[in-house]
Amino acid sequence: MKVIIYTDNIVKNIKKAETLVNVPVSLMFKDFYEDIWKHLHHRVDNDIFSLHFEDSVCYSIGKARRNQKGAVVTTTYDVMDCVVDRCIKNIYIPINAFDNREGVSLFEARQIAKMVRSCDDNAHAYGMITSGCLNGSRPDMQRLCKIWATLNGDIESISLGGSFWLGQNENLPKFISDVRIGEYMLFGTIPYNGNENKLGVNGIELWTKVVGVYPERSQILLDCGYSMADMNECCCFDNGLQYSDSSSEYTVMDVINGRCSDYCIGDFVVFTPSYKSLVKLRYAEHEYR
Structure with a gap:
């Protein structure tokens, strides 16, 4: 990640x-x-x-x-x-x-x-x-x-x-x-305000890596757990995935369309981290673009 x-x-x-x-x-x-x-x-x-x-x-x-x-x-x-x-x-x-x-x-x-x-x-x-x-x-x-x-x-x-x-x-x-x-x-977000014309653009993404694919239970495993981010509060870019649970090191995502074949070990799943997650992510690898 x-x-x-x-x-x-x-x-x-x-x-x-x-x-x-x-x-x-x-x-x-x-x-x-x-x-x-x-x-x-x-x-x-x-x-x-x-x-x-x-x-x-x-x-x-x-x-x-x-x-x-x-x-x-x-x-x-x-x-x-x-x-x-x-x-x-x-x-x-x-x-x-x-x-x-x-x-x-x-x-x-x-x-x-x-x-x-x-x-x-x-x-x-x-x-x-x-x-x-x-x-x-x-x-x-x-x-x-x-x-x-x-x-x-x-x-x-x-x-x-x-x-x-x-x-x-x-x-x-x-x-x-x-x-x-x-x-x-x-x-680019404004708390307690839904006026889209005033919103900016996202400046931070969390890239997690797929480390496990489990077709029998329609789930994948990501290399980022609750010790590194509040994954249940982060927004996933992939609409085909839904947060299930996290351990300290990993996060389990449900594949809601049932197509685990869409994911391979080594693929990246991208999130917008929550503001509070930045506290934990300060120790993660950072790449500036």
């Missing part, structure tokens, strides 16, 4: 995302697919959110480094650590707006933002809202404006994530600094 990365498609998705919103698009590179960036950086000039890259905004609380230009904080103690000790000037404060993740209340956000300014006159505080990762809820424009009205003067703008925001049909207010994308960049 191996992972095929189509860099042209990823660039196309970034460019299309920029046409779907009236604000800049930032790119999210989680640590389990960071390696893709070095194959793209010479072709795009978007701002980057990452765990390790120099001059990027660190998306993970408490892990920002001195060579990064931004950090995410949720307490005033985090501000002291990032602004004073690590000399990071751009501080992002996640706000709870239906995502129920790391976001803080508006009261807490104001206190954190005031601490940013008190630590360094040259430091900047920004709001940060994430939607679409855990559920389909999001703040509507009225709610966004109320959040801004409460925090205006304490923060400079609000960054929105993720790809979910590309599917909306409203122009974003001027206080929105950017929309952060990850899933759309890689797969």
Whole structure:
């Protein structure tokens, strides 16, 4: 098995995302697919959110480094650590707006933002809202404006994530600094949105090899199990196959048309991996095209 990365498609998705919103698009590179960036950086000039890259905004609380230009904080103690000790000037404060993740209340956000300014006159505080990762809820424009009205003067703008925001049909207010994308960049998909006109193209494929053919039970065996990918969540390109089960090393696929003769040992069966499968596939062989 191996992972095929189509860099042209990823660039196309970034460019299309920029046409779907009236604000800049930032790119999210989680640590389990960071390696893709070095194959793209010479072709795009978007701002980057990452765990390790120099001059990027660190998306993970408490892990920002001195060579990064931004950090995410949720307490005033985090501000002291990032602004004073690590000399990071751009501080992002996640706000709870239906995502129920790391976001803080508006009261807490104001206190954190005031601490940013008190630590360094040259430091900047920004709001940060994430939607679409855990559920389909999001703040509507009225709610966004109320959040801004409460925090205006304490923060400079609000960054929105993720790809979910590309599917909306409203122009974003001027206080929105950017929309952060990850899933759309890689797969061209928008969570909780079925508008095909806004979808991009798939940029990642999982190629698995047939290692067993069993006509008597109308099944084939693939060389990729649950230790390497969440195969039950990956989409198979072959309509004649249906997921049956996985062991740690292998996946069993039902041949639903009964024609096992269509498959030979050594053939490839191609999938679109799920976003979560990229965590496990980080250790697989990668080929860039």
